[in-house]
Amino acid sequence: MAASVHLFPTCVCLVLLCRLPAAVCSRRDVLELGDADFDYLATEHETMLVKFYAPWCGHCKKLAPEFDRAATRLKGSVRLAKVDCTTHSETCGRFGVSGYPTLKIFRYGRDSAPYDGPRTAEGIYQYMKKQTGPDSVLLRTKEDLQAFVNNYDASIVGVFSGADSSRLAEFLNAAGLLREQFRFAHSTDLQLAEDHGIHSECVLLFRPPRLSNTFEDSLVVFKDYLTIGSLRRFIRDHIYGLCPHMTLENRDRLRVRDLLTAYYDLDYHHNVRGSNYWRNRVMKVASKYGGRGLTYSVANKKDFLSELEDDFGLGTSDGGELPFVTIRTRLGHKYTMREEFTRDGQSLERFLDDYFAGRLKRYVKSEPVPERNTADVKMVVAESFDDVVNDPDKDVLIQFYSPSCPHCKKLEPVYRELAHTLYYDPKIVIAKMNAVENDVPLGYDVQGFPTIYFAPVGKKDEPVRYEGGRELRDFLNFLKREASHSLVLSGSKDEL
Structure with a gap:
């Protein structure tokens, strides 16, 4: 008991x-x-x-x-x-x-x-x-090779004539440097790759089986002179193929080029066939427009939902089960396909025709343009940025701020006083823009708040970042030095 x-x-x-x-x-x-x-x-x-x-x-x-x-x-x-x-x-x-x-x-x-x-x-x-185990896995049998390449990610396999091959040594050096990005394996038996038509030393790039399609080869062979640099370039140019699966992990590598992405309920873990249904339609259209400077990808809409909401104004119900298509250029220009994605791909072709012909209007995240803008500090939104900041006849000091930033709130009275001091100067504008609710234009690097730039007459494409103090005198001294004209001061600050 x-x-x-x-x-x-x-x-x-x-x-x-x-x-x-x-x-x-x-x-x-x-x-x-x-x-x-x-x-x-x-x-x-x-x-x-x-x-x-x-x-x-x-x-x-x-x-x-x-x-x-x-x-x-x-x-x-x-x-x-x-x-x-x-x-x-x-x-x-x-x-x-x-x-x-x-x-x-x-x-x-x-x-x-x-x-x-x-x-x-x-x-x-x-x-x-990828940090565990050897830099490159040694494959001894054809079964080892098949098991290695049957993976969710792409595989880089070097096939060599023996353990003393000079190419093998260079391959292992490359694997040691690149193992964090790619999967490497090697064999010293050429017979392992004979089923793939390989009878001499080379490097094989196997794309993931889940992305197999009729528009491109699943295997790409590298036979050039092997160096770390040449292998790196080969992998970079071929690993993603015609239409890769963009993830939160690889998006930065894909976005170094102008990129079209179709977002939908993609799930390669549980629904490979359904995920490839829309991807194949993107690839069919992409194969007609190859070589024109645009790359293509597909992505899980849920993974990028906050980004789509913030950058493209996409609501949670937009598009339904159909893909939502965007183009994001390497310069940051954004376009959205407003027509419903048709199963025959015709709507995507029309979207691309308009894009390549320059007929598409860029998507710009912007607050409404103020109906009245009579305060000393002029409010700027993305839609009015060109009209105000890029005015060819006026110097403009523009502050990018966040409504919740305590440093911005502390600066506010000084910034207002600066605008009041220069209110009667017809050639200068003191402005600010909510950088949370509006797209920041190209040429303005805003990583924190407040960030202040000066866009002078004649050099609107070369704005000067303000790095000085945050008292009235600091701003005025900066503007006296940088402005394209002599400042006209007003109020009680004439002596400045």
Whole structure:
């Protein structure tokens, strides 16, 4: 009887533990390190990703749940850890942490490399999985080759005549440098690739089986002189193919070119056939317009919903089950296909005809143009930017601000006084624009608030960033130096 009394509470505790929220379990998968135990515990792990953070940091709070989920998925292969720099400043200082969050990769406790990969759970998982094991996997049989290339991602496979091949050495060097971006494997038996028509040393690029289609080859062969640079260029030019799957992890690499994207309920994990239904229609149209400077992609609309809402004004119900199509150029110009995506692709062809002919109107995120704009500080929106800031006859000082920015609020009375002081000067405008609700034009780099630029007469395409102090005298001295004319001062500040 006594034994049963002790066993029953134990069983209850186990059941309750299994019912804990997943978030609690995932947090336990992240090792907490500090000044006292960092060196001791870190050396126990072959590969470890460490997040140096501050509890008050907004970016750290945003990263936390993604980091926790990645830790759970990587459990058993890569250890994820975190250090609170507000309480363990010695460790953070030792590793040169100057901003939050800072992520670093450690190998047996040694600082190996900065982590510069994605900051989503999936992105961290994929990036760190590539940090484990060899730079390039040795394939011994045809079955090994088939298993390796049958993957969600593309595969780079080098086939060589023997272990002493000079090309193999260069291939392994390239794999060591590029392993964080791509999957590498190699074989020293040429017979492994004979089913693919290969009988001499070369590098094979296998595109993901899930993206197989009738418009392009799933296998691309590299036979040129092998160097790290030539292999890198080959991969860059061929890995994505005619219409890649754009994700949060690869979007920056795809957007170095003018890019058309079709967003819809794409899901290659659970519905490959359905995902390829619309992709094939994009590819059919894309194959007719190849070589004209535009690349093509498809993406999961849910993954990019906030971006589509902020950048293109897309509502959650826009498009329904049909793809929503956009073009984003490398210069930041944006276009949307307003016609419904037809299954025969004709609407997409009309959209592309108008784009290449220059008939499309760019999409600009903008607040309404003010009906009355008589205040000392002129309000500018994206739609009125050209009329106000690019006025060829007037110098313009433009402040980009956020309504919630405390620094902007502190600057407001000084900025108003500046505008009042120059109110009667007919050749200068003091203006401001809400950079949260309006697209910032090209040539203006706004990464924080407030950001202030001066657009002088005759040099509207070369605005000058204001880096001076934030008192009235500082602004006036700057404008006296930079303005295209002598300033006309008014009010009580004539002596300035």
